[in-house]
Amino acid sequence: MKTLDRYIGVRFIQSFFLVIFILVSLFSFLEFVAQLDDIGKGSYQLLDVFAYIGLTIPRRVLDMVPMAALLGSIIALGMLADKGELIVMRASGLSVQRICFSVLATGALLMLATGILEEYVAPPMEQHARLSRSLAISDTGILLTKDGFWARQGNSFIHVGKTLSGGIATGLDVYEGDKEGGLRAFIHAREADIHNNKRWVLKDIQKKVIEEQRITTHNLPTMALESFLSTEQVNILELPPDSLSPSDLYKYNQALRQRGQNADTYVLALWQKLAVPLTTGAMVLLALPFVFGPPRGTTIGLRITVGAMVGIGFYLANQIIGYMGLLLELHPAITTLAPVAAILWIALWRLRQAP
Structure with a gap:
C-alpha cells in the first residue's frame, strides 16, 4: 500500500510542478512586460527589472498554488484513468476513498510547504523587491x-x-x-x-x-x-499588507488597534494568507470528483478545461467576496473561509455520488 501511495503521490507532484512552472512563467513574463514601461525612471534599469521579477517569484508561486493543486490533481489522476491504471487499482479491491487518501496525503505535505513559504520565504524577498524598485524609480538616495x-x-x-x-x-x-x-x-x-x-x-x-x-x-x-524623511519618501517606503508574513500582519494589526486606527485591510490580508494552505487542500479534494464523477470516456482535456474555469472562478470570487466584506463590515474570517468551506462541501458531496 505504501508503494501505491508513493506512486500516486509522485504522479501528483510531477503534475503540480508542471502546472506551477507554466503558470509562474506566464505571469512572470506578463509582469516583465509591465515593468519595461518604468525603465529609465530614476535609476531603474533592465537589470533591476530582472532582479524584481526574480525576487517576486515566490509570491507568484503562492498565488498560483491553489490553482496548480487543482489542475495537478486532475492531470495526475486523469492520466491514470486514461491509461486504465485506476480501473486496475479498483479491480484489485482499492476503494475510491483509499485512492483519494493517497492524493490528500501528498496534498497535506503541499499545504505544509505552502505555509512555510508564506511565512519565511516570500515576504522578505517581496519586500526587498518592492523597496528596491520604488527607491530606484524615485532615486531618493536612501x-x-x-x-x-x-x-x-x-x-x-x-x-x-x-x-x-x-x-x-x-x-x-x-x-x-x-x-x-x-x-x-x-x-x-x-x-x-x-x-x-x-x-x-x-x-x-x-x-x-x-x-x-x-x-x-x-x-x-x-x-x-x-x-x-519627507511625506513622499514615507509613502514610497511603505509596505502594503499583502507583502507581509502572517506573523507580521498579526503584530501590526495589534499595533494599529492599540492606536485606535482601522486595521481591516491587515486583518483581511492575514486571513487570506492563513487560508492559502486550507484552499490548497480544498482544491486537491475538489479535483477528485473531476476524475471519479464524470462519465467514462470524458477526455483529460475537458477535465483540465473545466478545472481551470472552476479555479479561475474561485480565485475571482474569493477576491470579490473579501473586499465586499470590508465594505459590508463583515469579519474577514467569514468572507475568507466561507468560499473554502463551500468548496469542501461541494467536493465531499460530489465524491459521495461517485460510483
Missing part, C-alpha cells in the same frame, strides 16, 4: 539593505526595519553624531509614528548618551525626533 534602509540628516543616521501604511515604522536605530564625526548618542525604538513630516514620535525607547568617561542609559516610553 540606502536599502536586507534588514531595512538607512537615511541621513546632518550628522545623524537612522536605520529603519520596516515602514507600514498608517505611518508605522518598526525597529528604529538612530546614531547621533557630533561635529567632529564622533558618536554622541545611540537611540533604539521599537516603533514610531512617522506620518508627520516634521516630527516623529518614537515609542519604547532605549537611549544611550556617550560622555567622556561613561555611557548613560535612559529608558523612555516616548520621545520626539525630527523627521528624517
Whole structure:
C-alpha cells in the first residue's frame, strides 16, 4: 500500500510542478512586460527589472498554488484513468476513498510547504523587491539593505526595519553624531509614528548618551525626533499588507488597534494568507470528483478545461467576496473561509455520488 501511495503521490507532484512552472512563467513574463514601461525612471534599469521579477517569484508561486493543486490533481489522476491504471487499482479491491487518501496525503505535505513559504520565504524577498524598485524609480538616495534602509540628516543616521501604511515604522536605530564625526548618542525604538513630516514620535525607547568617561542609559516610553524623511519618501517606503508574513500582519494589526486606527485591510490580508494552505487542500479534494464523477470516456482535456474555469472562478470570487466584506463590515474570517468551506462541501458531496 505504501508503494501505491508513493506512486500516486509522485504522479501528483510531477503534475503540480508542471502546472506551477507554466503558470509562474506566464505571469512572470506578463509582469516583465509591465515593468519595461518604468525603465529609465530614476535609476531603474533592465537589470533591476530582472532582479524584481526574480525576487517576486515566490509570491507568484503562492498565488498560483491553489490553482496548480487543482489542475495537478486532475492531470495526475486523469492520466491514470486514461491509461486504465485506476480501473486496475479498483479491480484489485482499492476503494475510491483509499485512492483519494493517497492524493490528500501528498496534498497535506503541499499545504505544509505552502505555509512555510508564506511565512519565511516570500515576504522578505517581496519586500526587498518592492523597496528596491520604488527607491530606484524615485532615486531618493536612501540606502536599502536586507534588514531595512538607512537615511541621513546632518550628522545623524537612522536605520529603519520596516515602514507600514498608517505611518508605522518598526525597529528604529538612530546614531547621533557630533561635529567632529564622533558618536554622541545611540537611540533604539521599537516603533514610531512617522506620518508627520516634521516630527516623529518614537515609542519604547532605549537611549544611550556617550560622555567622556561613561555611557548613560535612559529608558523612555516616548520621545520626539525630527523627521528624517519627507511625506513622499514615507509613502514610497511603505509596505502594503499583502507583502507581509502572517506573523507580521498579526503584530501590526495589534499595533494599529492599540492606536485606535482601522486595521481591516491587515486583518483581511492575514486571513487570506492563513487560508492559502486550507484552499490548497480544498482544491486537491475538489479535483477528485473531476476524475471519479464524470462519465467514462470524458477526455483529460475537458477535465483540465473545466478545472481551470472552476479555479479561475474561485480565485475571482474569493477576491470579490473579501473586499465586499470590508465594505459590508463583515469579519474577514467569514468572507475568507466561507468560499473554502463551500468548496469542501461541494467536493465531499460530489465524491459521495461517485460510483
